Amino acid sequence: MQSDRPVVLSFSGHDPSGGAGVQADIETIISHQCHACSVITALTEQDSHNVKKIIPQKPQEIIYQAKTILKDVPVKVIKIGLIGSHETAIAIQSILLQNPHIPVVLDPILAAGGGTSLANEQLINSITEKLIPCTSILTPNSEEARLLTQQSDLTVCGQSLLDKGCRYVLITGTHEQSTTVNNLLFQHDNKIETFSWGRLKGSYHGSGCTLASSIAALIAHDLDPFTAISEAQEYTWNSLGAAYKVGQGQYNPNRLFWMEQHS
Secondary structure, eight states, X not given: OOOOSOEEEEEEEEOTTSSSHHHHHHHHHHHTTOEEEEEEEEXXXXXXXXXXEEEEOOHHHHHHHHXXXXXXXXXXXXXXXXXXXXXXXHHHHHHHHHOTTSOEEEOOOOBOTTSOBOOOHHHHHHIIIIIGGGOSEEOOBHHHHHHHHTOSSHHHHHHHHHHTTOSEEEEBOTTSOOSEEEEEEEETXXXXXXXXXXXXXXXXXXXHHHHHHHHHHHXXXXXOHHHXXXXXXXXXXXXXXXXXXXXXXXXXXXXXXXXXXXX
16 A cells, blocks of 8 residues: 655654654654654764764765665655765765755754864865755854854845855844844745744754654655645744753653643
8 A cells, every 4th residue: 555645755863862853754744644754864973962973974875875865765855954974975965966856955064052063164064065956945143144144144145045055045033132032934935934933931852853844744645745834933932942851951842732632
């Protein structure tokens, strides 16, 4: 029996604490009634406070795994999270170039929630030069947008990222000093849409993974990009609003909050 669940392929790191990375992707994708396939880009040593170490996986093995899945499974959308190394970025680019018909959602993770840098200058250059041109929807937070463009004004950042080749840029505003969280969506028609959300009190582990994976899953269900981006923000805000703690650091988004509401 053929499944009617659309497939999302996630390139992501493994978070042993279960808050971010591939586990966040899988929870989110399943929550949207999609099937999650995954390729681990890096192992990590981390807890609910911060990332302590990244152990990138072999680029050739990443390519082999992705090619095997793509040959067998009708992947609707590719979601990219933690990359971990320049070599991994090049490996992922090779997969994207061979599958240009598959939409790509890229969450350019450059730092952990606890502050640890997760990308050196070489990797940042690889993301901007190799991956962003292959990307459909880019979801940096404001700090990542500034690092990727070396600009300070977020409007300039958004336009600069569009100019690098992606179709949509959603810059999230949780790191800004504002009463509400203002997310900025940039499109090629020069239209800038602002989405404002109530600022929640906690600090959350894997919120960016949740947002990008939600967008990817909604695109897999054939929603148009604007609608997917809008609905994914609402899903993420609700996940954060229902968050819970398992460790002594950040809260975990409750990506299955809707199950508890109906239980």
